[in-house]
Amino acid sequence: MLTHWFLAAVHLLAFALAFWAVLVRGTAFRRLADGVGEVRSVLIADNIWGVSAVVLLISGGMRAFAGYEKGADYYLHQPLFHLKMTLFVLILLLEVAPMVTLIKWRIALARKAPINTGRAKLFTRISHTEALLVLLMVVAATGMARGVTFG
Template identity: 35%
Template structure:
């Protein structure tokens, strides 16, 4: 039972870390706030977001799947588990465009000092906002799933 509590706690911590850095991206990715420091910060936030998503969230999820109290069959037999995993994959796919965009912005800034165009900032913010709205849906599915519904 202690291992299950530790794994669940670390998984929750990973989710909260992901939410904090995704929210920070959403807050900063605005036309009126864009400057060289924000471009640098967005690239750094995205790197931390990626680490939280892949290293912390995915690895703790796999650890719960393999070592958790329910066992693998207890997890994969639930349709809500598959919905949660599908939504997680959608969130990962949604994160790719902003990730590549932030890297491109940083590269252009470092090479030429050029800031992104207003329209590109607005489009990228929309992608970040889609991700940030999907994460709570994943959490709600997880709550229902954890309660055996």
């Protein structure tokens, strides 16, 4: 029982950290686009966003499919779980362009080469959209926890 509680707490805290990190990253991108920010701030927030996403994926997978919660059958037949996973996939799709760009930035920094920040405004919007999707995932999760069903 303690393991279930701990895993649920880690999962919930990872949502909070993910939301905060992606918002901070978006703000750091905006400051960079406005000429007052630093690439380092974007990269630090991105690292935290990435770690929190991995924690969400692992803790969520364990809760849904490793016997720590209601079981895979429950989740696979729960419409809110499908909504939550759809939102997660949308985040992953939105994340492709910033992720590739930030990998290139890290390589450029290591080589002491110039960094093209021309898409920083776009990445601001993407980050803030991802933050909204994370919030919607939390709404779906709370519905599942309360046994909300449709039909």
